[in-house]
Amino acid sequence: MHIVVPIKQVPETSNVQMDRETGTMIRSGSAAIVNPLDLYSLEAALQIREQIGGKITVITMGPPSAVKVLKEAIAMGCDEAVHISDRAFGGADTWATSYTLSEAIRKLEADIVITGERATDGDTGQVGPGIAAWLNMSLVTFTAHIKEISDSHIIAERLVEEGYQTVRAALPAVVTVVKEIATPRLPTLRGKKKSMQINIPVWDAEALHAKPEYLGLKGSPTRVVKIETPKVTRTCIMVKAIDEESVRNAVTQLIQFLDDRDLVPVQKRSGV
Amino acid sequence: MKDRDVWTLSEAHNGKLKTVSFELLSRGRALADTLGSRLCTVVLSDSLPEVELQKLISHNADIVYYVNNPCLKETVCETFANILQFLVKEYTPHVLLAAATTSGRSILPYLAVLVHTGLTADCTELSIEPETGNLLQTRPAIGGNIMATIKTPDHRPQMATIRPKSTRILSEDTTRTGEIIQVNWDPAWFDQRVSVLETREDIGDFVSLEEADIVISGGRGLKKRDNFQIIQELAETFGGEVGASRDAVDRGWANYPHQVGLSGKTISPRLYMGIGISGAVQHLAGIKTSECIVAVNSDEHANLLQVADFAIVGDLFSIVPEILRQLGQRMNTI
Known part of the structure; x- marks a missing residue:
């Protein structure tokens, strides 16, 4: 079983203070961390490996500094990591991001892809389903419990508006998880040692044999027109x-x- | 004219339309009027009575595309996306809106890849760019700290998911006329790799916060699990649902489906009341678009008070019982 976990580097926001005048977040000094929901997908992957064996490869797309989050995942117990990095990937929207990640996952020949339901910065939740569409894999979103997994299928409970929905999906599959799935473990000493020694390959556009017209800002169907800081319109x-x-x-x-x-x-x- | 059509994806469950379907039509009507185009909606269902389909027309749809087959009993992303892919190619809509529900947030990103177009998640405002007729899609990002306006200039349809409850439903007009078009079923659409085995709906403590008009949440200020009961009581009195901060969920005072904020639910109720919640940035991101926000907190500098419409600074253990007392008195006198 080859489990691939795509993770994202996001700005740390948990201790952020609000600017009382503008109502915006004071971002200075905020460090980059693993997207909090990705810790749950990593934990789910580790539990699957404990249960039925296999290998976990963690991947991230981002600038050179993003290698830090891959090392954290290795410290938690993942086996291998791949850093997807190229200037050509810059400015990608969720469509182009899911394309780029899917080309890496295709190359890794994943049986199951596990992701956090969304990232706390972009907050779109669109990349996981996008990967499933690119690779023509089964899709299970908003997964709260994995009830059964084998080489051929997964049975999981999804948290939907009506309650908990149990689905059976054939592998290969993309599974996006919510917080309820598991409690993330802490890195181990052995894992930390490994993360310091591990050689993490960098895959660029050429390594992925990716279509240049699908990459980065150029390959993104959406464009940001403007960014505004919402005024605090409420008077308390x-x-x-x-x-x-x-x-x-x-x-x-x-x-x-x-x-x-x-x-x-x-x-x-x-x-x- | 067809190429300018505005489409929505209606949602149905157990033979009834969900209210988000009407919210989407209310959004769609404004866009279609600006563009001078038709408003169409798609319904995929195993059984929806004619009266339900008519409700879509009386709620502003000009055309209802209805795909009806036993295979559509449950919402399965792959199958739904296959059908929508066909419809989009056949009818070339200008805009396609879906609700930012678990269904919409699974199907639309999948569809965006199949039909090669852009998609904007969880929008709270939509408008039409006058010069181009492009859809301007505005959404909160980076924890609600910025509003980003996004467009899809060169790909069609322009797709967006819309935050549930962020739209007032336009009043029903039963004299409106429209057309219901039955779309013939193609067995090739049915993807059997994923199947729904069952749905547990009768879970004691389950809540669908996204659909609630009133949400009353408790946080760390409640101090212990037993005290969470007063949140429950207050929610019942208001006819609302119980929410909880991440802290409260992590401490086991409430289950995960109650969690409000970035790692839980993003909601937009008519009334949000935060009791003993300081309001971390992630929490605020989940509630900022609520119509009315009330905070009860002992700390007048708490973040939640910065975004509230009304705040009582004081001891929640004397304030909440007083709210219950005064409301109880009021109900008894009416």
């Missing part, structure tokens, strides 16, 4: 509640506020 009515009376008054004000917006329940719902 802030009421302090420090003692019994002020609590009572604050709550009365709140209910009036909600009432003006038609948001207060009138009656206990009685099936009407």
Whole structure:
């Protein structure tokens, strides 16, 4: 079983402070980390390998600095890594990104591809399904539990609007996972040692035999027209509640506020 | 004229249309009116009564393309994408909108590759560029800290998924007329590699936050699991659903389907109330487009208060019971 896990380097945002004037994120000093949801796909891959054996190759597309996230994945226990990097890949949208990654996955001859459902920076969740389409693999998105996996198929539970949906998919497949799938493990000492020694090949456009017209900004069907910082349009009515009376008054004000917006329940719902 | 058509992908479940279908039509109507074109919608289902299809017309569709086959009982991405690929090639729509649901967010990116066009995820605003007729698709990015406007200049259709609940549904007009076109089934569309075995819908604590009008969330400020009960009570009183911050989920106070924020659900309810939630950037990204945001927090500098419409600064353990008390009194007097 060859498990390929595409991961992404994203800016660290968990400790970011907000600029009180503009309502934007203060980004200075934010480091690059593994996309948090990719830790869950890495964990899922490690568990599959423990269960049925195989090899895990972690890949990322990004500038030279992105090799750092591959090393982290190796430290967690992945076997091999490939860094997909070329100036020609720059500015790719999800269409061109999924094409580029899929060419690498094709070359790796993956049986199963496991990805985080989305990355926390772009927040599109489009690359995983795109890879499945490029490679004509089965697609299982929003996966919360893997119930069964063999060389031929996977049975998994998806978290959908109606509840948990169990699907059976033939391999090869692309599986995108949500947080519920597993709890990511920490890197091991042995893994860290390995990550320092491992030789990570860099694959460029030529190595992938990729179509130049499908790469990077040039190959992207979408264009960013403008980027705006949303103005804080809300003016907050802030009421302090420090003692019994002020609590009572604050709550009365709140209910009036909600009432003006038609948001207060009138009656206990009685099936009407 | 056909090449200017605006399309939406309707969603149905158990013989009924989902409300996102009408949200999409409300979005689509504005675009079609600007372009002077028709508004069409696609429904893929195993069984949808005529009255349901008519509802699409009374909610502004001019044409309904209806594909009906027992194989369409469950939404399977590959099969749905195959059908849409056929329809797109056959009818060459200008724009195709789908809901940013688990279905739309799986099918559309798959379809975008099949038909070689651009796709923008989870848009909250759409408009038409006057000079070109291109669709301008605006979405929050980088944790909602920027709004990016994106277009697909040279590929058709221009595709976008739209955040559920971000659109007010236009009122129904039962006098509207339109055409329902049955599309003949092609067995080649059916992809049997993926099949749905079952769906567990009766899970005690399950919640579909994306579809809720009112979401009341609790966070670390609740201090312990037992206290989370008051969030439940408040949500019930409001007829809303229970949400939770990542902290609260990680501590086991609520299950993952309740998690709001970047690694959980991105929601846009009419009312979002955050109780004892400081509002990490990731959390704010998941709620920023809510119509009305209320915060209850002991820290007046908490991030959530920066984006709230109304905030009470104080002890949630005295404030929440007081909200329940006053609402209870009010309901009894009416």
